[in-house]
Amino acid sequence: MAGLRVSVLLKTNSGGLWTIPQIEELRRRDHHVTVVIPPGPGRLRTELETRGIPVVDAPFDFRFRPTVSTLRGLWQLRRLIRQLRPDVLNYHLYASALAARLAALRLPLRRVHVVCGPLYLESWLIRPIERLMRRMDDVTICCTQHISELYGQLGCPAERRPVVQFGIDVNYFTPPHLTSGGMETPDSRKGAREKARAEIGVDPASFIVVMVGYVYPPKRLAHSGRGIKGHDTLLAAWSSFHAKHPRSHLVLVGEGFTAAGKAYRQELIDRFDVGQDPSITWLGWQPDLRPYLTAADVGVVPSLSEGSNGVVREALAMGVPSIVSDAGGLPEAVDASVGWIFPRGDVGALISALDTAYRDFESGQLTARSGRAREHAVRTFDRTQTAAVMADIIERAGGVRSGSR
The missing domain is CATH 3.40.50.2000 (Glycogen Phosphorylase B;)
Known part of the structure; x- marks a missing residue:
């Protein structure tokens, strides 16, 4: 046939x-x-x-x-x-x-x-x-x-x-300390994370939060006046969170999508004084996300509207627990064992989720979530x-x- x-x-x-x-x-x-x-x-x-x-x-x-x-x-x-x-x-x-x-x-x-x-x-x-x-x-x-x-x-x-x-390609998105087939140990994970952080230029001892996503301009017919990826929600939450937890750093990865997206990105940078805030690093488009996910303690996807979102799946495959909004299919990718879900656009709820993740970071419980995140991704997203x-x-x-x- x-x-x-x-x-x-x-x-x-x-x-x-x-x-x-x-x-x-x-x-x-x-x-x-x-x-x-x-x-x-x-x-x-x-x-x-x-x-x-x-x-x-x-x-x-x-x-x-x-x-x-x-x-x-x-x-x-x-x-x-x-x-x-x-x-x-x-x-x-x-x-x-x-x-x-x-x-x-x-x-x-x-x-x-x-x-x-x-x-x-x-x-x-x-x-x-x-x-x-x-x-x-x-x-x-x-x-x-x-x-x-x-x-x-x-x-x-x-x-x-x-x-x-x-x-996603769960083999490509594999934590570097697992790529050689070796068993994960606290020292091997720590070494990989510190190396990635040194390459990015962030404090190896800090609580690192990473968001990856293009900046889309606001749409007239949906969520009027706000970009759908929720950058403004995260940036508003960050100032309050970082004031309570100064040993923290936010890494944003993503360029504006189209000229209008680039203009909106610059508007966000100006509105939230990103250029003057040493606790925020905002990079443009990157061909390989793995170093940033390796450096991360937690990922954030604060979208107002979302489909399946490949980034959250890639982060989980890299062993990064994730905080996601309840938009679209995001809650279908993350459960309570590997991350946290908050109501879209709710700055206070996002701060609370970040606080919880930080407590897990300080107590060492975030490491267990990391292992479960990788297992969940391999089982579900291949x-x-x-x-x-x-x-x-x-x-x-x-x-x-x-x-x-």
Whole structure:
């Protein structure tokens, strides 16, 4: 039996790296996968081309403006889809979903929508539109139970909104003192942490809190006036927490996403006097997060809106207990044995969680949480397992019975 023809559509040539394990698994099963992304260089394009995965430039710019060029771009995208003749059209990110649904209207193919985050479902304007348009998807794969429930509220039947959490490379995200296969000891963990802290330039004896995340500008239609990653919540909490616990240091890793995100990042730096605060280090984008996670005592993800969030999974795999907000799928990644959950946007609750983590740090109990965090990640977030489940669903959508190949 010939393999399926699968076309994967994304609105980005830089993000969307979570698609690669899924694509590789489909190719391993002898399916023919082509990825359609915007023209130009980017991390995603580089990774795809390095792996020999066919890439085609999207003729549509994924900007939905009431102009003739939008209609022309959608028509050109439709022509491209017809040329590719996919059995399954698989799209990620909401702008990609809108474009795929409109461009492939009435074409003889199956449509699989992968939902990575719930932000658009939290918009009063978009929700009623999505209630109608989601009917064009044959399957809506949700990366968290939270997203699946939101689609259930829009009338999507349970069998058409399966949950598949995005996985991570648990071998890559391994604490350095475990990479040689040796057993963890207090001395080996301490040595790795001190080395990482020396490289970053932070006090080896301090309580180190790390947040990793792009800075997104505030959205008009959801959480108006605030960036969705919750940087302002953490920075507001930090001044009070650090005043009580001066032997602490906050490391932020992340650049502004787009020019508007860069401007909002600078606004936060100015508003909270980050440049004048020696207890805060704010770095830009980093190609390798492992040194920062190795240096951390605890990670923080204070998002106002969130999908599955790969960073919290990577932190747990690195043995970093995490404090997360109750936004989206974050509570599905962290339980009481490996971290703490606080109400999104609640500065006082975040301070309380930081206080609790600090007490565990002083008493030595944080080390036990670290070991449990690593075990939890390996058991739950291994990307080879989640990619296989994703491939099973795409095969079923395309008419291939799982296990028949």
